[in-house]
Amino acid sequence: MNKTATTEDNIQIASKRIIGSLEGPKKGPLVILLTGMHGNETAGVEAVSSILELLEQRKEEFRGRLLGIRANLQALQHGVRYVDEDMNRIWFTSIIEDIRSKPEHHLRSSERVEVKRLLRILDRLQENSSEKVILADVHTFSAEGAMFTIPGKVNEHRELLSQIYAPMVFGIGESLRGTALKYYQKRGILSFALEGGQHTNQLTQYNITASLFLLLQALGCIKSEHYPEIAKFREHLQSHTRQLPAQTELVYQHMIEDGDEFKMRPGYSNFQKVKEGEWLASDRRGKIEARCDGYILMPLYQEQGNDGFFIIKEHEA
Numbered sequence: 001m002n003k004t005a006t007t008e009d010n011i012q013i014a015s016k017r018i019i020g021s022l023e024g025p026k027k028g029p030l031v032i033l034l035t036g037m038h039g040n041e042t043a044g045v046e047a048v049s050s051i052l053e054l055l056e057q058r059k060e061e062f063r064g065r066l067l068g069i070r071a072n073l074q075a076l077q078h079g080v081r082y083v084d085e086d087m088n089r090i091w092f093t094s095i096i097e098d099i100r101s102k103p104e105h106h107l108r109s110s111e112r113v114e115v116k117r118l119l120r121i122l123d124r125l126q127e128n129s130s131e132k133v134i135l136a137d138v139h140t141f142s143a144e145g146a147m148f149t150i151p152g153k154v155n156e157h158r159e160l161l162s163q164i165y166a167p168m169v170f171g172i173g174e175s176l177r178g179t180a181l182k183y184y185q186k187r188g189i190l191s192f193a194l195e196g197g198q199h200t201n202q203l204t205q206y207n208i209t210a211s212l213f214l215l216l217q218a219l220g221c222i223k224s225e226h227y228p229e230i231a232k233f234r235e236h237l238q239s240h241t242r243q244l245p246a247q248t249e250l251v252y253q254h255m256i257e258d259g260d261e262f263k264m265r266p267g268y269s270n271f272q273k274v275k276e277g278e279w280l281a282s283d284r285r286g287k288i289e290a291r292c293d294g295y296i297l298m299p300l301y302q303e304q305g306n307d308g309f310f311i312i313k314e315h316e317a
């Protein structure tokens with residue numbers, strides 16, 4: 001392959017990876033909105049492009065920088081969670097170092113190539129930023145039910161995320177291994193996951209748009225006087241999450257292993273109450289019952305994925 005073609009290829013790939021960017025005239029944080037880490041989760045991509053469109057109209061009022069990114073281009077193209085391996089379970093320092101040090105054709109999965117290309121953008125951003133960096137990793141889930149956030153352990157996260165009204169679920173961030181979230185938290189970046197709703201539910205995109213708008217307001221990037229939509233977004237989120245516990249923590253996580261033939265029983269949705277002993281799912285070993293009382297979170301109703309369900313309980317502060 002000649003050199004010119006490679007460079008052009010890279011530019012084309014990079015331009016697809018970037019949904020859009022915005023830099024305001026005033027100083028402020030660098031906000032990175034990461035979407036499509038799982039290729040079947042397109043509501044986040046749509047939401048972020050609509051946010052950028054809205055902000056573009058008043059960009060002279062924006063403080064700081066904003067960048068919207070599509071993470072897993074191959075999986076998004078195919079409409080699948082992942083092509084070879086889960087892109088949000090390989091962010092271990094050792095794997096990331098390996099990805100950084102090898103040329104693309106020596107990487108063993110489509111997702112590792114995606115991570116390498118994504119790092120080219122993220123590394124450069126961080127190098128050039130003297131301001132605070134915030135990374136929101138936007139996801140959706142297969143069951144019906146309310147949205148939530150996965151914050152880090154730091155108080156600053158709680159304060160910030162309480163302003164977008166979605167319930168915070170503690171402990172999942174720590175229990176999921178190899179997530180981008182954890183990788184960036186360790187590097188001192190304020191990062192959290194936003195789980196916006198069921199993959200294809202009409203409300204999901206709106207949930208994500210509304211909460212990211214409130215996040216930008218909480219960070220001081222935008223002001224409500226310039227965006228009349230903010231009042232409407234706040235009202236929506238408040239009414240959507242009013243009945244839910246504001247802070248919860250993980251008590252049980254059901255892991256699926258290869259060949260388990262896991263099947264969730266129908267009808268469960270996020271934050272639905274479950275009782276100890278309740279029959280939740282089945283696999284080749286038989287019935288899977290709830291180990292304790294609590295709320296069920298992210299019961300799995302899709303083929304790909306290794307987390308069958310989570311049980312959470314109200315957080316005792």
Ligand SMILES: [Zn+2]
Pocket residue numbers: 037038041138139140
């Ligand atoms: Zn996801």
